[in-house]
Amino acid sequence: MEAAQVPPQRVEQLLDAAVRYAEERHWDVCPGTWLKPADGTERCSCGEIRCAAPGAHPTRTDWANLATGSGAAARRMWSQQPRSAILLPTGRGFDAIDVPESAGFLALARMERLSLPLGPVTRTPDRRMQFFVLPGAAAKAEGLVRRLGWSAAAIGLRGRGEGHYVTAPPTRVGGSGTVQWVRRPTTANRWLPGVEELISPLAYACGREAADARTRLS
Numbered sequence: 001m002e003a004a005q006v007p008p009q010r011v012e013q014l015l016d017a018a019v020r021y022a023e024e025r026h027w028d029v030c031p032g033t034w035l036k037p038a039d040g041t042e043r044c045s046c047g048e049i050r051c052a053a054p055g056a057h058p059t060r061t062d063w064a065n066l067a068t069g070s071g072a073a074a075r076r077m078w079s080q081q082p083r084s085a086i087l088l089p090t091g092r093g094f095d096a097i098d099v100p101e102s103a104g105f106l107a108l109a110r111m112e113r114l115s116l117p118l119g120p121v122t123r124t125p126d127r128r129m130q131f132f133v134l135p136g137a138a139a140k141a142e143g144l145v146r147r148l149g150w151s152a153a154a155i156g157l158r159g160r161g162e163g164h165y166v167t168a169p170p171t172r173v174g175g176s177g178t179v180q181w182v183r184r185p186t187t188a189n190r191w192l193p194g195v196e197e198l199i200s201p202l203a204y205a206c207g208r209e210a211a212d213a214r215t216r217l218s
Contacts, residue, residue, distance in 0.1 A: 014171070015078040017168065017170060018075075018086050018168075021086070021185075025093070027088050028093065029086055029168075030064065031077045031085070032086070033051075033058070034085065042055070042175065046059070055171070067087075067092075086167070087165045087167060088165055088167075089165050090161050090166060093135070095137035095159060095161045095195070097195060099128065099205070100128060100156045102209050104129030106205040111198065117191075117193040119131065119189050120184060122168070123179070126176070133193055133194060134195070136161070141159035141195060144196065144203075145199065148203045148204075150203055150206070155206035155209075
């Protein structure tokens with residue numbers, strides 16, 4: 001039985017999404033690398049055969065200087081290279097708390113039961129989830145997790161703030177799939193929560209999943 005093929009990316013969706021993020025959410029957007037046909041497959045435009053995130057990373061070291069909050073500028077950028085990944089710089093309109101996917105869904109269910117305020121949430125093909133929170137979260141996350149009794153690094157919880165980015169839907173990462181919204185940006189979640197409101201369920205879920213993983217390996 002043949003492996004399921006990831007469908008080709010519709011380039012107009014990328015352009016429309018980039019413009020919408022800038023105009024409707026006032027997020028800065030930055031065009032990243034893209035996928036190019038090569039020897040019957042697709043490779044990252046960066047040229048690296050073993051690229052860790054094919055078609056989904058910055059094109060240059062000063063990538064953050066390319067980011068724009070203008071819908072018209074975003075339209076021009078993606079018209080020039082319609083297959084470019086959509087990168088959203090963190091530390092500007094939002095930070096992100098990045099956790100393993102299994103822990104993310106566990107935490108999300110608990111947050112919804114507790115009626116906690118939630119912002120947009122993405123999931124990536126490498127099985128990570130990013131919870132959008134107010135800027136400044138990345139600098140606080142490790143200390144907050146430590147006070148709850150865990151090491152952020154040990155449980156796989158990362159803060160993404162200034163100097164980092166998240167890859168936005170519907171960017172496709174190589175042949176592994178597309179970045180997707182778990183919770184889409186809407187008018188209801190325009191106001192983002194602070195990291196202090198979400199860190200406890202996120203750390204608990206990450207800690208539980210890390211403990212379960214150790215048990216399975218023992």
